[in-house]
Amino acid sequence: MRQLGRIMLAGKHILLVIGGGIAAYKALELIRRLQEQGARVTPVLTRAGEEFVTPLSVSALAGVAVHRDLFDLTSEAEMGHIQLSRSADLLVVAPATADLMAKMAQGHANDLASTLLLATDTPVLLAPAMNVRMWTHPATRRNIEQLTSDGIQFVGPNDGGMACGEFGPGRLAEPEEIVAAITSRLSQGPLVGKRVLVTSGPTHEPIDPVRYIANRSSGAQGTAVARALRALGAEVVFITGPAAVRPPEGVEVVPVETAQEMEAAVLAALPVDAAVFAAAVADWRVISPTDQKLKKSKGGVPDLKFAENPDILKRISNLEAGRPSLVVGFAAETNDVLENATAKRVRKGCDWILANDVSPATGIMGGDENAISLIRDVGAETWPRMKKDDVAARLAQKIAQALTDLDRSD
Known part of the structure; x- marks a missing residue:
């Protein structure tokens, strides 16, 4: 015991x-x-x-x-x-x-x-x-x-x-x-016996030993989602970049730095029943980061060459073997939120997308609230603006219901 x-x-x-x-x-x-x-x-x-x-x-x-x-x-x-x-x-x-x-x-x-x-x-x-x-x-x-x-x-x-x-x-x-x-x-929650993966936080893509490329993500929403899933009884694998908030207790924490490290950690965590990709993964990385700090020179700015980072959400959504029963992504948009997020769901192949407006006027990025539209194949469901913990609780309940429905249909 x-x-x-x-x-x-x-x-x-x-x-x-x-x-x-x-x-x-x-x-x-x-x-x-x-x-x-x-x-x-x-x-x-x-x-x-x-x-x-x-x-x-x-x-x-x-x-x-x-x-x-x-x-x-x-x-x-x-x-x-x-x-x-x-x-x-x-x-x-x-x-x-x-x-x-x-x-x-x-x-x-x-x-x-x-x-x-x-x-x-x-x-x-x-x-x-x-x-x-x-x-x-x-x-x-x-x-x-x-x-x-x-x-x-x-x-x-x-x-x-x-x-x-x-x-x-x-x-x-x-x-x-x-x-x-x-x-x-x-232990009587609806997700007891289910294993759920959650990614969270930004990734840091190094330029040199002291500089990196990153997104403006605190990791608060992903952390709240992991906590809410855990509260419903799920076994949670929490893969997090360098976030500004502490990881939740009672979950398996896998710290990573870069998008490539996050992809490797996600693949290593499979199989899972559901996966929630809340991390703000940098789209690009420097191909050859230097091992010494870049210095200013008379020649102007350094010539940095970039490569695309792995598309973790798309890769997991399209696995032929070992795909989670439910794959959930996030779409942080600054304009045409529903249109862009709906197109992203189709492009990535995931089951659900949570779209949120992170334009500067909303104050959402890095804040303690979120305004979500849940996009599925049946259409969009817009939620009122609420605390990130409340967003997480609502999402966790919907994930629990979806997995229960899938179990019944088997």
Whole structure:
């Protein structure tokens, strides 16, 4: 399980709500185990939970501040509890007390934890812990039935002796059990079992040791696409040029410099189920870059001879053997965006093209937003301008649906 968890939880964001109860001390071990698997943990400590573990101990283990108050004026100026509830991949409540479960079942929101759980559209996993008679009480059973019908999942409780001296169901599941349940919950995305290749960033084509040819690409959109595909369960091979943004966590990162290196890395990564070519590959390279810095001379500018770089998108789109089931390209255009991108899709032979207007007036190149038109053989679908993360999430969902449809047709 540890190896699987290390794969599935790397880069995942867990919002951990720690309820009140003697079992709260196990939340400290749970934080440590999640971090061992590469997950990022944001802790929320209830007032009852503070009676059993201190904010300092939780914060020290998590490496971030503990959230405790609903009416934190600094964060609430930007509706912080809403953002907090939706920024994670999974909300975990451990221990989940009878009181907190009752609030969730009835839709109460009178403190930070219950408000987060009511305001979220993120999956929720509960790890209950309470006295055996509380667990078996008809009111608790009704609440469990309601929560289950609401889509909430549970891990535990286990049978065993309790601090009160009684024996039976009600013990908090052990940290390794909770980690396994988290891993299982996050591995249920529609792209589990699929391998997807994503290229990103610019390429740098050397002129001499200090100069190169490149495009104005930050790599932000390709990085967002890789992150979104990973969030849906895909195994992602991320081939990136020298980008300005950090690569996503939880993916296989293959750094490259030039277009020729990128082509070699793409071919080495095959076979894949789908490939998304978001990199801004330089169209040309200097045939013979020098190994010493070029100097100015009285003769004027140097005589540089260029060659075309490999057309990676076209090559992969037209493979006779080993072609991905779905090949997606990007078309960054400055004029006649739809016309140029539609022609590019046909010329390259790819299945989809995402066209975006990168003319200087848009501010898109290097920015955090994009305006996309998805072009397929059935026509163009124009999306509203949105954050690059939102573009990536929408694209990932469409890729998941397309691969599912292809599987059904086989």
